[in-house]
Amino acid sequence: MGRLRQGQFLTAPEIYRLVDTAQYRLDDQSEDDSTKGVKSQVVDLHRVRMRRKAVHVDRQAVGVANHATRLRYIFAYFDFLVGYVAATLPRPLKVQLEEDSKQVLSVLRAQVPEVPVGGKLGAREGMSEEDQQRLLATVHPDSPQNPWKRGFVRHRNWLIVVLLLATGMRRGELLNIRISDLQQRKPLVNIVRRPHEAGDRRLIQPTPKTRERTVELRPSIMKAVWEHIALRDEIRVARTHGYLIVSEDGPELGYKSVDRIFADIRGACRGIEIDLSSHVMRHTWNDRFSEQAEAMALSEVAEERARNEQQGWADNSKSAATYTRRYAARKGRELSLKLQEKLDVPDQ
Template sequence: MLALLYRELAKAGIDLIHRLGRGQFLTIPELNRLADAAQYRLDDLADEDVDESCSSNVIAIKRIRMRRKVAVGKELAAVCVTSHASRLQYMADYLEFLATYVGATLSSVLGTRLAQETAQALRAFRAEVPRVSKRAKLGAREGLSREDQDRLLKVIHPNSLNNPWKRRFVRQRNWLIVVLLLATGMRRGELLGLQIRDLDQRLPKLRILRRADANDDPRDTQPGTKTYDREIELRPAIMRSVWSYINRQRRKIKAARKYPQLIVADDGQPLSLKSIDKIFMQIRDACPGLPDTLTSHVLRHTWNDRFSDEAEIMGLTDAVEEKARNEQQGWTDNSKSGATYTRRHASRKGRELSLKLQEQLDVADH
């Protein structure tokens, strides 16, 4: 969200901190440009160098400019309404926080003017946030079906003839990425933040830890862990695959020895978030039958659907299932986040109950 915000500001030649320091907020037309850019997928926005004459922002980000790619005969792909609304709300909250923070350092006159301009402009900006109906569930993101999971794993198996990658290292690494995401339900940022020392060498376990601004992470955008630290147990066969990748594939890349991260690129650098997105785009291209919406985050939904299925088979009560899920996903004990990730399971149960009710109706052919 902040990357999108600052890229658009850079495109317009706006130094946000300098502007706020003069007691001036963004104008409504400038905010409208932000709202417009927030409608589109980041993949459909290309980067351009910003003029060197632009003054730098205090917050360290890559100085780039964004422009929309206009493909011949093809419209830009828009994000869903929920994502658009979320982006705008985060931007508004951040701009309000930053204006308040800078305003506290200004004189009374400038601080008052900034507060008034901020309130007026953000009222107009927040009015642009699309309303998201809590009843609109059709088309919401769901996990993969069992059949699609099997197809996915079959296509990307390192020995598959349909595997879209050529190099053995890339095949093994990308297969491991998908397996770990399906096995644990972790986010892509958590996966990319994993370090070899987070693996237990005696037991099939790994630790997911929060590391803010890690000195040993060279990536401009460091993957983050949004949840609490936690320990996850793996099946021995999966853990053996992890160590096999480390000892037989990763170790061959000499440059990778400088970095503690588990998942690395061909050149040894820790893999980026954008690379994960590219991997899933290549998977979709290699297997057209898979959902067009397949991303790393869909595998998180898939894990939660499978968790619900197994909890039902085990006969867990709703309270025990919720607590167990929250622990495995790093959520607080009273978190209701699981409801976001179990739509396929809930939908299936709803259909089953609905059909049961219909069985009670006498609708024999007349």
């Protein structure tokens, strides 16, 4: 803001750096040591450095549409900010700021990627039924293929996979669950928004992106949750806060830890046909939801309303199209083959 009041705007190199930074998730970025210990959800552009070490090879860019949306919001914010500050400046500084910002913002606008219309090859999909069974068999606490050594970690990571597959919730929603969100006498879990929670010690707080809602679990899954809580409560540090999913030492688990868990699973589940991540669980749930809705002969309207309610989307949301690619592709292939039957081409 001080630079703007002097009639100066960002430089083109700074814009290019911002564009590059905006294509990655916040928790995939590293800041200088000068920011360590400072709890903030804001990343200083001048301090941020992408992690380049081999241990971070799993760092992935967000989707093209997400990147484009971020840049459009950044452009709109800068455009507003320049107009707001320029109105308070003497004419010479105002003219200088408007001219500088016009040139640099044109650079930013040119960097907004084009978003392909509709689906595309390589887009993220849910897992096949075979891969789901392979995944669950691998991460089961008693499995010889389970990639983790200690009992608590085995049970916790298995529960993470089960809950994500069972509910389709985001990893941030899972990490945000507190024991008080569980209902004692019913298999129900409340998904609650807690932005900027004062008691959360994680540098990047998991924040649900969707609406608050209540998710019902099968009694057997809820029993597994309470069994895990019994294991969790044996850790002294874990008893000092209310979060369900914790590290082996007791503090709340963070985004990066979930990413490392799925990196371990990818290493253990060789041959699985999809690039496994926590978000793939959400795609898989939506595919399974579509299949179940079809089996129950739900109308399209009823299915949409039920899905939006379970996923925390607005009533008129069309987000399902993003999460049901595998199911839609399979149904499309089935219809296409039915059409081909009418061609009556003789067998060779």
